[in-house]
Amino acid sequence: MADQKEIELASPPFDSISSVTFSPTNPSHLLVGGWDASVRLYDVNANDQKSKYDHKAAVLSCCFGDATKAYSGGLDTWVREFDLERETTRVLGQHAESISRVVWIKDTNTLISGAWDRTLRLWDPRAQAPCTATHPQPERVYCMDAVGNTIVVGMAGRHIYIYDARKMGEPLQKRESSLKFMTRAVACMIDGKGFATSSVEGRIAVDYLDPSPEAQVKKYAFKCHRQTVDGVDHVWPVNALAFHPVHNTFASGGSDGTVSLWDHTAKKRLRQYPKFKDGVPALAFSADGTKLAVAVSYCWDDGNKPAAGVGKTAVLVRDVGDEAKPKVK
Template sequence: MADDSSTTAVPSPPFDSISAVKYSPTNPDQLLVSSWDTTVRFYEVGEKGVKESEAKAKFDHRAAVLSCCFSDAAHAYSGGLDTSVRELDLSTERIANLGSHSDSISTMAWSRESNCLITGSWDRTLRFWDPRAQSHQQSSHDTPERIYSLDLVNNTLVVAMASRLFNIYDIRKMDQPAQQRESSLKYMTRSLACMPDGQGYATASVEGRIAVEYFDPSPAAQEKKYAFKCHRQTIDDVDHVWPVNALAFHPIFNTFASAGSDGTVSIWDHKVKKRLRQYPKFSAPVAAIAFNCDGTKLAVGASYTWDEGEAGLKTAQSPAVLVRKLGDEIKPKGWAG
């Protein structure tokens, strides 16, 4: 793995492909990792030479877990191929079933604004859950296509679907989307992340491109949107193009990271349309990334992503979860904050 003094590996990583890495919203050292090995793992991330990282808990599921998220320091949620929405008690390791979708759960996020869990599924529904209520499922909303990914900032929810469709909702008014859009990218949507400043979102495709989009539908705001090529390389005069598997915005600087099946992670300043940094290449595709809540660390889930089917398994590296300590490379130029 691309290991240097800034990068530490967490112990007891999953033994199959990593589907998501998520940090606690309040504790910069607590990390969740979901995997195709049917587990969600909970870690306390240490620092080289100071404190060792520790595997704190492991939650077993009946099938591959595709998504996970925290709500607070004590609770997390998970979902995947077994269609069940689960609440994970991080201190007691108890699992509670809140309900289910009628097909695999592909994505989820916790809304701090409305204190609820939002899940998206291949069954073409968005569902809202309140773990404290007697009836956990609060509402269900049909979407035109299978849901691949969702993210939210404040009360704005962005949902990426099959057929390159996007719905943008105000979660306080879910009777219909506030906007419906088609992707600016020609190929299937692989990843999505909202800007912390609430202005818009970034999305990426299986074909090495990222689009930067803005919520404001006015022509002036829409003129600012753009797309660019990334995670590509010319080898022996042949252009190789890799999927962009994950995007994550820095919580303070509003820059963002992209991760690809080429094994690289790059940091971008989307305001000036420049790459600030590309980290040393990992020896496996990067499947998932996440910044911690204070923006001092980046978690990287490196594992085989099935881009080459079963044939690629023969040479696949074992999965690894690495945590990189961040420096000034994530700040926009001229940052005075």
């Protein structure tokens, strides 16, 4: 029986999903990017696909700029802008290798893209030459998130760099990941005090930006998205993290097909939703915190999937209630 608090969107991508993100101003508008080289805009309240645009290869990341513009990047190496009102698209520029993440910085009206070519690039869509700066990184960029003007970048080799968007010349901090294995996702706390990272080895780390010993002693990591079957410990990658915009708790999604809500201050799991039919590669809360979008599809953990798996994708949108509130102290 279907969960009455959860709807499944019609016309999902027909190949694995890589990215979901809600509009910063309209809690009903959701962007979905996928390995079918598409970016789709949905009105989740109406369960309607409003528009769609295509890349030349898989889309790995998409984001809103404001309510009228969307941006995306992926394996074709091009940064694209989509005008949601006119339904027109244009290319802002290119990386030398695949783009893993695009993030919009509202305060500076800047798009930041990170790629496997070991660079971050800054884009001003209003400028005649949109690429305004290129900043070399020590390794391939795997994931990135921002809150206010703070940007956290996760890279290969367990590098974590923290930047101020207003002065990108040098990172504010250079850290080594608290996790021993490859960083899969990063998400910033809404209060700007810290961030969470996840790894391919079923762990999440909670870190704080303040470099003082008093703040750093609070950081910790924990095991999750694991299951013991017949005495064997099965471990799955944690692919997605998203902080709730009101309560500052966070959700995690893994290749085990589960989504959990966590209170990182109390170090407690608040809720685990019923298991989905496939892995969870992406998550996003709406700007008002009333909805959680969950992408469900093959997560490529076992390499190329059989052709029979194509088409088994879904985007589910859950109503979020008191289960996301932190534990009462």
